[in-house]
Amino acid sequence: MRSFSYLCWHIQEKSLNLPTKQIEITSQNLLKIMRAMNEQRNTFARRLQNLRKIRGISQAELVEEMKQLEQSNPAFKAVSSTAIERYENAVMYPESDAIMATIAAALHTTVDSLNRPFTVNIDCSKFEFRKKSKLGKKQQERIKLEIQQRIEKYVEIERIAGEEPQFDADFSDIIVRTESEAQKVADMLREKWSLGMGPIPQPILVLEMHGVKVIEVSENPELFDGTSNVVEGIPVVVINNCDSTRGNPKYHNNEERRRFTLWHEMGHKVMNIPADVDEKLREILCNVFAHEMLIPADTFKQIFGQKRQMISSWELKDVQFEYGISVRALMKKAEQLNVITHSRYTWFCVTMNKKENEKFQRYIDSSEIKPQHTSRYKRLVYRSLVSNIITLSKAADLLDISIEQLQKELDLLNINGNNC
Numbered sequence: 001m002r003s004f005s006y007l008c009w010h011i012q013e014k015s016l017n018l019p020t021k022q023i024e025i026t027s028q029n030l031l032k033i034m035r036a037m038n039e040q041r042n043t044f045a046r047r048l049q050n051l052r053k054i055r056g057i058s059q060a061e062l063v064e065e066m067k068q069l070e071q072s073n074p075a076f077k078a079v080s081s082t083a084i085e086r087y088e089n090a091v092m093y094p095e096s097d098a099i100m101a102t103i104a105a106a107l108h109t110t111v112d113s114l115n116r117p118f119t120v121n122i123d124c125s126k127f128e129f130r131k132k133s134k135l136g137k138k139q140q141e142r143i144k145l146e147i148q149q150r151i152e153k154y155v156e157i158e159r160i161a162g163e164e165p166q167f168d169a170d171f172s173d174i175i176v177r178t179e180s181e182a183q184k185v186a187d188m189l190r191e192k193w194s195l196g197m198g199p200i201p202q203p204i205l206v207l208e209m210h211g212v213k214v215i216e217v218s219e220n221p222e223l224f225d226g227t228s229n230v231v232e233g234i235p236v237v238v239i240n241n242c243d244s245t246r247g248n249p250k251y252h253n254n255e256e257r258r259r260f261t262l263w264h265e266m267g268h269k270v271m272n273i274p275a276d277v278d279e280k281l282r283e284i285l286c287n288v289f290a291h292e293m294l295i296p297a298d299t300f301k302q303i304f305g306q307k308r309q310m311i312s313s314w315e316l317k318d319v320q321f322e323y324g325i326s327v328r329a330l331m332k333k334a335e336q337l338n339v340i341t342h343s344r345y346t347w348f349c350v351t352m353n354k355k356e357n358e359k360f361q362r363y364i365d366s367s368e369i370k371p372q373h374t375s376r377y378k379r380l381v382y383r384s385l386v387s388n389i390i391t392l393s394k395a396a397d398l399l400d401i402s403i404e405q406l407q408k409e410l411d412l413l414n415i416n417g418n419n420c
Contacts, residue, residue, distance in 0.1 A: 186292035221253035
């Protein structure tokens with residue numbers, strides 16, 4: 001019976017710090033046992049509900065998946081919708097290992113994930129989505145819960161590995177209301193982090209080195225590009241890693257777009273934009289910040305000149321390759337800096353949207369740089385594993401893969417070999 005054995009372990013480790021067989025049933029210890037049981041029931045209830053919503057399935061659909069697992073493998077055991085409801089309301093706790101394993105398998109997770117205590121205080125409401133976002137409320141909730149789970153694990157492995165970098169950029173004394181002020185904060189950040197005036201080849205690595213947590217999720221680019229929050233004083237930037245170049249070019253989520261989103265969301269966290277600034281202007285200011293981080297104004301003018309009637313596509317694509325900024329963003333920055341006129345920029349946008357220019361449009365919107373992804377979290381997990389700081393099962397839980405899958409990866413790398 002998993003409920004009793006798990007709770008005994010929980011009491012031993014978290015409450016009494018005694019071997020299970022030595023627990024003396026006194027009124028004081030019984031009270032601790034009851035508190036531990038309630039705590040574990042509540043934790044499991046929240047985890048179960050969150051993981052189910054992340055999967056995007058109802059209680060009834062979860063039960064159906066459990067039944068299918070039971071039919072395919074007698075080691076699994078399904079339960080009713082009523083039982084799932086009682087689990088999520090913290091009225092009941094799974095009565096056997098088989099039920100717990102079946103729930104975990106149906107949710108594509110691990111038993112450890114279903115019982116992990118909540119150790120990080122995350123206000124998911126601070127992960128904001130644009131007012132014009134096409135995401136429904138359920139989709140927003142699902143993304144927020146997935147982000148919450150990812151951050152929890154990130155913070156946990158940082159604490160285990162003793163790697164908790166502090167965010168070192170505070171520009172709260174600078175009130176940002178204008179584009180020039182947004183540009184100033186970006187230039188100050190570049191200076192503080194010694195980034196110079198040239199390209200930033202690995203922006204994700206730069207942010208992670210300075211304490212920012214970068215989380216990647218895979219969503220429809222037409223619905224979601226990114227969001228951000230501050231957790232325990234550390235900025236968290238979430239970007240969409242779904243690489244889509246089909247459909248409306250506005251939603252091409254190539255590497256240039258992701259880099260822009262990365263710095264745009266950082267702008268939301270590092271700039272002190274007063275609450276009375278409306279959302280449209282707030283977004284414009286964050287766009288300016290992002291453009292300046294991608295290519296500083298002085299560098300832009302050195303490359304393209306102070307004033308231009310036209311800018312050739314060859315020049316634009318060359319700078320795109322060097323700085324990781326899209327042609328559309330370069331043209332917008334050219335307008336912002338008055339290198340080209342507003343009417344010239346408008347002409348460019350109209351021309352790009354004409355159906356007869358689809359071939360040229362594909363050329364302009366094509367990516368010129370190799371996609372980059374965050375890897376610090378996985379590095380910390382693998383480092384802790386091979387250093388014997390965490391167990392194989394713990395590493396699998398943190399990586400959201402099965403122990404068998406992790407074992408195969410380690411075997412491929414000969415991590416468990418004795419050749420050294």
